[in-house]
Each structure stands twice: as C-alpha cells, then as structure tokens.
Amino acid sequence: MTSRRPRVVLYNPRAVFYTMPLGLVALASALDRSRIDVVIIDGRLEPDPVAAVAAAARDAVCVGISVLTGAPIRDALAVSRAVKTAAPRCTVVWGGWHPSLFPRECLADRSIDVAVQGQGEITFREIVDRLLAGRTPAGCPGTTARIHGEIVAAAPRPLADLNTLPPHDYSLIPVGKYFEKKRTRQIDYVSSQGCRFRCAFCADPAVFGRAWTGLAPERVAAEAETLVGRYAMRELAFQDETFFTSAARVDAIAEAFLSRGLGITWTATLRADQACRLGEQSFARAVRSGLRRVMVGVESGSQDTLDRLSKDVTIEQVRRTAELCARHGIGAIFNFIVGFPGEPESSIQATLSLVKELRRASPAFETPVFSYRPYPGNKMADRAVAEGYVFPQELSEWADFDYVGSRGPWLSAPAWDRLEAFQFYARHAWKPGLWRWPLRLASQVRCTHDWYRWPVEKRLVELVRPAPQVS
Ligand code: B12
Ligand code: SF4
Numbered sequence: 001m002t003s004r005r006p007r008v009v010l011y012n013p014r015a016v017f018y019t020m021p022l023g024l025v026a027l028a029s030a031l032d033r034s035r036i037d038v039v040i041i042d043g044r045l046e047p048d049p050v051a052a053v054a055a056a057a058r059d060a061v062c063v064g065i066s067v068l069t070g071a072p073i074r075d076a077l078a079v080s081r082a083v084k085t086a087a088p089r090c091t092v093v094w095g096g097w098h099p100s101l102f103p104r105e106c107l108a109d110r111s112i113d114v115a116v117q118g119q120g121e122i123t124f125r126e127i128v129d130r131l132l133a134g135r136t137p138a139g140c141p142g143t144t145a146r147i148h149g150e151i152v153a154a155a156p157r158p159l160a161d162l163n164t165l166p167p168h169d170y171s172l173i174p175v176g177k178y179f180e181k182k183r184t185r186q187i188d189y190v191s192s193q194g195c196r197f198r199c200a201f202c203a204d205p206a207v208f209g210r211a212w213t214g215l216a217p218e219r220v221a222a223e224a225e226t227l228v229g230r231y232a233m234r235e236l237a238f239q240d241e242t243f244f245t246s247a248a249r250v251d252a253i254a255e256a257f258l259s260r261g262l263g264i265t266w267t268a269t270l271r272a273d274q275a276c277r278l279g280e281q282s283f284a285r286a287v288r289s290g291l292r293r294v295m296v297g298v299e300s301g302s303q304d305t306l307d308r309l310s311k312d313v314t315i316e317q318v319r320r321t322a323e324l325c326a327r328h329g330i331g332a333i334f335n336f337i338v339g340f341p342g343e344p345e346s347s348i349q350a351t352l353s354l355v356k357e358l359r360r361a362s363p364a365f366e367t368p369v370f371s372y373r374p375y376p377g378n379k380m381a382d383r384a385v386a387e388g389y390v391f392p393q394e395l396s397e398w399a400d401f402d403y404v405g406s407r408g409p410w411l412s413a414p415a416w417d418r419l420e421a422f423q424f425y426a427r428h429a430w431k432p433g434l435w436r437w438p439l440r441l442a443s444q445v446r447c448t449h450d451w452y453r454w455p456v457e458k459r460l461v462e463l464v465r466p467a468p469q470v471s
Contacts, residue, residue, distance in 0.1 A: 013072035014043035018181040030121035074399035080111035103144035203377035221256030243268035254289035293331035301354030302347035339411030373408035421452035
C-alpha cells in the first residue's frame with residue numbers, strides 16, 4: 001500500500017558495533033509526523049541497504065544520511081548514487097560529523113545536494129518544510145547546498161537548547177533487533193550535545209564551538225522510566241561526549257533515578273578532572289543509582305604530552321579517578337593513544353607504565369592503546385598538515401581512511417609490534433581465573449621487565465583463539 005503523505009527516508013551507514021542511530025532518531029522525532037511519514041533504514045540491519053533505500057526513495061521528498069569520517073562514507077556514497085539513479089528529483093542531504101567538517105568536499109559529488117553542519121534537528125526540519133513548499137533548501141542556516149551548480153554556504157545555526165527539542169521517539173527504530181545484536185537489553189541514549197573542552201586532537205571544538213547543552217535531570221529520568229516500561233530496558237548507555245560536564249546535573253539525575261526506583265544500570269563517558277570535581281559523595285550516589293562502567297579518555301601517561309594535547313587533565317587526576325572506580329567496584333575503560341607527531345620514546349614508556357598501573361589496580365579496568373592517526377578538524381591535524389601530512393582530497397579517498405586498529409605514520413613498525421605484544425601481556429598479567437595462572441605468570445614477568453620480544457605466548461593463544469581481542 002503506498003502512502004499519500006510525503007515521505008522522508010533516513011539512512012544510517014553500515015558500521016562496526018550496534019549503537020542505535022540516535023542522530024537519525026533525533027531528526028525524525030523533530031519532524032511533524034502528523035503530516036510526514038518518516039522511515040529510518042539502518043545499513044547494519046539490512047541485507048541490501050542500497051536497494052532498500054533506493055526503493056524507499058522513489059516517492060520520497062528527501063533522503064537524509066548520517067555520515068562519520070571513514071568507512072561509512074563508502075556506503076553513504078553508494079546509497080546516495082543509487083537514490084539519484086532511482087529518483088533523480090529526490091534531494092539527498094548529508095549530515096553528521098564528516099559533512100560538518102567538509103561540506104564543500106561532500107558536495108563535490110553530484111549525488112549530494114545539501115550538507116548540514118552541527119546539530120541537525122531544526123535545520124533538517126526547515127529543509128523538509130522548504131522542499132514541501134517547493135522552495136530550495138539553499139540558504140537555510142546550518143547548511144551548505146548546491147543550487148544551479150553553485151555551492152552556497154549559509155550562516156551557521158547556533159546550538160539549540162536540547163530541552164526545547166522533542167523527546168526521541170524510539171518506536172522509529174526496531175529496538176528489539178538492536179537488543180538481539182547487542183545481546184543485552186541496553187538502550188543508547190544521549191542527554192547532552194557538544195563539549196566545553198579543547199583537546200587538540202578532537203573535532204568537537206570545531207563542530208560545536210565549545211558549546212554544550214544538556215537535558216534537565218527530570219526529563220532524563222522520565223524518559224528513562226518510559227524506556228524501562230516500554231522496552232524492559234536493563235541498561236542505559238549514555239553516548240554523550242562528556243556526560244559529567246555538570247556535577248549538579250549528574251547528582252540530580254542520580255537522585256531522580258533513585259527516587260523513581262528505575263532498577264537499571266547505566267554507563268557514561270567521564271573525564272578524570274570531572275571525576276575529581278564530582279567527589280566521593282556524588283560518585284557514591286551515581287553508583288547507587290546504577291552507574292556500572294565509565295569510559296575515560298586518558299590519552300597519555302606523560303604529563304608533557306597531555307599538556308601538548310591541551311587535555312587539561314593531570315596524571316594525578318587519572319590516578320584518583322581509577323582509585324575512585326576501584327573503591328566503588330565500577331568498571332572502567334581507560335583509552336590511550338601513542339605515536340603523536342614528535343612524541344618522545346619516554347612519553348610512550350610513561351603511557352605503558354600507567355597502563356600497567358591501572359591494570360594492576362582492578363580486574364574491571366580495560367586499557368586499550370591506539371596508535372595516533374589524525375582525524376580532521378582540530379589543531380593537531382592542522383599542525384600535521386602544515387608539516388607535510390596529506391589528508392585525502394576526495395570523498396572516495398576519505399572512505400578508505402579507516403584507522404580502527406591500524407598503525408599511524410608516527411609510530412614505527414617495530415614500535416607497533418611491541419605495542420601489540422605489550423597490550424596482550426598487560427591484558428593477561430592481572431586477569432583473575434585459576435586456570436589462567438601460567439599465562440598470568442609469564443605475562444607478569446614480561447610486564448615487570450618490559451620485555452615483549454618473541455611473544456610466543458601471544459602466538460599460541462592466537463592459534464587457539466584467533467578472534468581479535470578489543471581491550
Ligand atoms: C555512537 C558512536 C559511534 C557508533 C556509530 C553509531 C551509528 N550511528 O552508526 C560506532 C561505535 C560505530 C562509532 C564508531 C566510530 N566513531 Co563514533 N561516536 C559515537 C558517539 C559516541 C555517539 C554518536 C551519537 O549517537 N550521538 C548523538 C546524536 C544525537 O548526535 P549525532 O550523531 O552527532 O547527530 C546529530 C548531528 O550530528 C546531526 N546529524 C547526524 N546525522 C545527520 C544526518 C542528517 C541528514 C542531518 C541533517 C543531520 C545529522 O544531527 C543530529 C542531531 O542533532 C559520538 C560522540 C557523540 N556524542 O556524538 C562518536 C563520534 C561520532 N565517533 C567518532 C569516531 C572518531 C569514531 C571512530 C573512528 C572511533 C574509533 N577509533 O573506533 C569509529 C569509526 C567509525 C567508522 N569509521 O566506521 C567521532 C567522529 C569523528 C568523525 N570525524 O567522524 C565522534 C564525534 C567522537 C569524537 N569526539 O571523536 N561511533
Ligand atoms: S576529546 Fe572529549 S573532552 Fe576533549 S574536546 Fe573531544 S569531546 Fe571534549
């Protein structure tokens with residue numbers, strides 16, 4: 001049966017992991033669905049996403065696609081081109097991080113008509129309204145668009161207070177299918193947008209201009225309660241860039257979870273300085289309200305390197321955060337990066353030492369160490385370019401720009417091999433379990449003596465269990 005109402009199709013490209021497509025849910029929730037049909041298609045759940053979007057686009061007003069830098073671009077391009085073939089008059093809108101950073105470069109591909117920068121709800125609603133009224137989206141604040149072959153960049157749109165936007169309607173996505181893929185009744189949720197910090201390797205300051213907006217605690221708790229009632233949700237995964245930005249807000253959220261007796265667990269991102277500002281009592285309250293795991297971007301074990309990164313965090317704060325988590329029995333993923341341009345060997349060594357210290361502190365801590373490769377849209381990447389680093393120029397080249405689990409240009413091949421071996425031994429050296437003791441002992445000896453050559457134990461384990469380990 002074909003619907004008479006105008007249709008908007010939204011597409012989330014294939015990606016690793018099954019985090020819910022919150023950006024698209026936000027956009028769809030902000031449209032007037034009393035007069036528009038909205039379809040969200042997730043490439044991770046479709047056997048043939050290109051065909052599915054092309055078919056849905058035939059009688060659609062527009063197709064909106066969420067695009068991260070890297071591999072998702074390949075999928076987004078294939079879908080956009082298929083849409084233009086199936087429905088040449090359908091407007092293709094790209095939004096999300098890559099088009100926010102590179103609107104003009106995106107529009108160089110003729111299958112893309114509009115690139116949206118930053119927060120998308122109001123901008124996308126205006127684009128759809130304009131299209132329905134037979135007007136061009138070009139000139140709509142927050143967009144860069146092609147009109148009669150010319151590219152028009154409109155004024156930026158200021159970040160709207162999230163509290164003025166409608167709640168996210170999860171009935172727009174098949175929540176049960178995500179539960180199945182994740183193998184847990186965990187719902188992804190975002191309670192804030194933007195970030196006030198200035199880390200020199202991150203695109204957030206460029207995309208959101210160091211602005212931040214967060215939902216009121218009562219609204220977060222009320223929405224969480226609805227999700228528990230509707231989907232029997234057991235865990236809420238906050239996908240905020242910096243969930244703990246306001247200690248008072250975190251306190252009030254924890255209090256509201258407790259007073260509503262939600263009985264769920266929750267996870268969120270945490271900066272070490274924020275953990276220290278939060279303090280013992282508030283942390284304890286958060287834990288009582290269900291906090292079970294935090295993700296902390298430590299980046300480096302060297303204070304000099306942290307200062308170069310403008311991280312505005314001290315190693316002492318990282319230690320205090322770890323101590324707080326361990327004392328409260330909270331799991332933590334401490335993320336590290338090595339191989340920054342010009343990073344001295346002593347800084348890498350300091351990172352490995354801190355990783356060992358954290359591993360020793362709690363078996364519930366994970367410590368992935370990544371090799372730095374510049375993501376665009378920040379001071380560090382600009383500096384690298386000034387010194388001769390060349391970023392991809394065309395969209396198709398950006399599609400090959402995938403860093404996950406690979407070596408960056410500032411880390412030598414032997415240093416990378418050593419890092420891989422180190423990660424294996426650090427993972428096993430303090431892992432509990434009776435039957436693991438031979439590997440644990442060997443790993444402890446290696447970590448104590450910083451000796452990672454000829455990693456025979458690693459080869460043996462990989463022979464028995466070839467799947468890559470993440471932490
Ligand atoms: C969940 C998530 C993922 C999921 C993706 C889920 C999905 N949808 O497919 C997974 C785990 C797969 C992932 C992977 C990676 N991610 Co990620 N991820 C996030 C995270 C934590 C939350 C995203 C989210 O849901 N936000 C909430 C929603 C509401 O916001 P939003 O998506 O930005 O959408 C808003 C606007 O961007 C815009 N918008 C978005 N899409 C569209 C589409 C249209 C048509 C329009 C008009 C507007 C629009 O409007 C929305 C509402 O305001 C963000 C950080 C963050 N908090 O945003 C990082 C983030 C997006 N990820 C990032 C990175 C670097 C990565 C990885 C490279 C990390 C890594 N090393 O493994 C990989 C690479 C992905 C790949 N190449 O395949 C960077 C982005 C860098 C970039 N230039 O793209 C971010 C910003 C983190 C950071 N600060 O560095 N990620
Ligand atoms: S790395 Fe995190 S804290 Fe730093 S600017 Fe980016 S989002 Fe903010």
